[in-house]
Amino acid sequence: MSTIQKNYDTIVVGSGPGGATVARELIRKKQKVLILEWGNNAPIRGSLFQFVNAAGIPGKSILFTDKKFLTMIRGICTGGSSVFFCASAFDPPYDLMNSYGIDIKNEVEEVKQEVPIAPLKDELIGPGAKMIMESALDLGYDWQKINKFIYQDKCKKNCGKCSYGCPYGAKWTARNYVEEATNGGAELVNSAKVTNIIFENNKAIGVEYRKKFKSYKVYAEKTVIAAGGIGSPKILRHSGLYSAGYDFFYDPLIMVFGTVDGLNSNGETQMAAGVHMEDEGYMMVDLNFPTPMYMVQSASKLRLHKVFAQSKTLMIMIKIKDDLGGRITWNGSVHKSLTKQDRLKLNKGYKHAKKILKNAGAKGIFRGWNVAAHPGGTIKINHMLDSNLKTERDNLYVCDCSVIPEGWGLPPTLTLLALGKRLANHISG
Ligand SMILES: Cc1cc2nc3c(=O)[nH]c(=O)nc-3n(C[C@H](O)[C@H](O)[C@H](O)COP(=O)(O)OP(=O)(O)OC[C@H]3O[C@@H](n4cnc5c(N)ncnc54)[C@H](O)[C@@H]3O)c2cc1C
Numbered sequence: 451m452s453t454i455q456k457n458y459d460t461i462v463v464g465s466g467p468g469g470a471t472v473a474r475e476l477i478r479k480k481q482k483v484l485i486l487e488w489g490n491n492a493p494i495r496g497s498l499f500q501f502v503n504a505a506g507i508p509g510k511s512i513l514f515t516d517k518k519f520l521t522m523i524r525g526i527c528t529g530g531s532s533v534f535f536c537a538s539a540f541d542p543p544y545d546l547m548n549s550y551g552i553d554i555k556n557e558v559e560e561v562k563q564e565v566p567i568a569p570l571k572d573e574l575i576g577p578g579a580k581m582i583m584e585s586a587l588d589l590g591y592d593w594q595k596i597n598k599f600i601y602q603d604k605c606k607k608n609c610g611k612c613s614y615g616c617p618y619g620a621k622w623t624a625r626n627y628v629e630e631a632t633n634g635g636a637e638l639v640n641s642a643k644v645t646n647i648i649f650e651n652n653k654a655i656g657v658e659y660r661k662k663f664k665s666y667k668v669y670a671e672k673t674v675i676a677a678g679g680i681g682s683p684k685i686l687r688h689s690g691l692y693s694a695g696y697d698f699f700y701d702p703l704i705m706v707f708g709t710v711d712g713l714n715s716n717g718e719t720q721m722a723a724g725v726h727m728e729d730e731g732y733m734m735v736d737l738n739f740p741t742p743m744y745m746v747q748s749a750s751k752l753r754l755h756k757v758f759a760q761s762k763t764l765m766i767m768i769k770i771k772d773d774l775g776g777r778i779t780w781n782g783s784v785h786k787s788l789t790k791q792d793r794l795k796l797n798k799g800y801k802h803a804k805k806i807l808k809n810a811g812a813k814g815i816f817r818g819w820n821v822a823a824h825p826g827g828t829i830k831i832n833h834m835l836d837s838n839l840k841t842e843r844d845n846l847y848v849c850d851c852s853v854i855p856e857g858w859g860l861p862p863t864l865t866l867l868a869l870g871k872r873l874a875n876h877i878s879g
Pocket residue numbers: 463464465466467468469486487488489523524525526527528529530531532534535536537538539540642643644645676677678679681682685721823824825849850851852860861862863864866
């Protein structure tokens with residue numbers, strides 16, 4: 451066991467949107483910050499190989515739930531899942547956050563000044579997304595362009611690399627904030643897997659982590675756990691905070707596919723437009739899947755004649771707000787099944803998507819697997835955290851998707867960036 455006796459003001463565990471924001475803001479406030487990140491910091495190349503390495507390893511970044519086949523993806527690298535995300539920016543549900551004593555309106559506005567957030571220019575919207583939008587509007591859906599975290603002047607239309615990580619720097623990711631933090635003096639240690647928090651008299655004083663088969667202890671005034679909706683509860687459990695990791699959400703989704711003769715749609719920027727069916731509890735958006743993922747889904751659904759038809763396929767994603775439930779196990783696996791209500795929402799969404807695709811002229815419509823990509827609510831505000839994101843132990847905070855207090859059903863990144871800013875203000879006094 452090695453002990454690193456440096457005096458950090460704050461240790462941040464995890465460098466996804468939550469952790470990266472806290473680190474960046476604390477550096478701007480002249481704190482000494484250490485970021486510990488399990489994944490690597492390899493430059494983003496936009497390759498399938500890199501994607502599989504960081505987000506496709508079974509048991510690590512691809513997790514399977516115990517009941518019914520549902521796959522969950524997370525990114526293990528600097529920037530976390532945001533490196534592979536679809537870059538859609540949704541405002542937080544302010545009323546819900548206010549009801550927990552959390553007003554993040556100013557922080558959201560601040561993020562919007564610093565990060566590119568705007569709907570895509572028409573010329574960056576692919577033919578498939580346009581076709582879906584026209585069909586949906588024709589049927590009376592309120593199908594609108596979605597705000598994107600994209601530097602549109604750098605975006606290469608139809609390059610198809612968005613989901614593998616943008617190599618052109620067009621997609622804003624949490625790695626941008628990590629880079630600002632390290633340029634400002636933060637230390638980033640990669641391949642450092644935090645196992646537990648160190649306490650003294652009920653007060654967090656540091657963490658233990660493993661790197662290359664060796665264990666290390668590091669110490670700081672404050673510790674912020676931001677290892678994501680699955681990673682953070684695992685660390686808290688192993689540190690004696692046993693209520694972490696229960697009754698969570700993961701925003702399940704399905705893809706709906708249909709082919710249109712004559713369409714030439716490859717590598718479109720995903721989630722250009724869609725509709726939030728708030729009352730029914732789900733959202734529908736265009737989402738052009740990368741070729742290998744499309745091929746695997748169509749083959750596994752026995753649509754073998756469609757495996758090579760990606761360029762003529764229209765794709766709609768249905769993402770629901772699921773019921774809270776399940777548990778994260780001691781070793782970080784996910785036990786949660788879809789409820790009857792969840793299935794009803796997915797089926798309802800599927801019916802609407804089918805209608806839109808049919809109206810657009812699509813044939814051979816089918817649905818893909820159940821997938822989830824937003825695990826959260828595992829260390830909720832008002833349950834394990836106060837409204838300053840502090841745990842019952844002094845000097846210990848959590849800032850990532852785990853903290854969300856209720857079922858969500860929306861892309862959470864903008865909310866997490868705002869919460870990160872708010873927490874950094876609180877910590878630095
Ligand atoms: C395919 C996909 C598409 C998405 N699209 C969108 C979108 O369009 N818009 C949107 O808002 N959201 C989207 N999301 C969700 C969004 O990316 C996540 O909600 C967000 O990244 C969560 O941030 P976080 O800080 O909670 O955790 P994460 O991003 O999961 O980051 C946690 C970090 O902690 C690290 N870590 C974990 N355990 C440890 C440990 N023990 N020690 C040290 N480090 C650890 C991980 O390696 C990771 O870097 C998408 C997600 C996926 C997977």
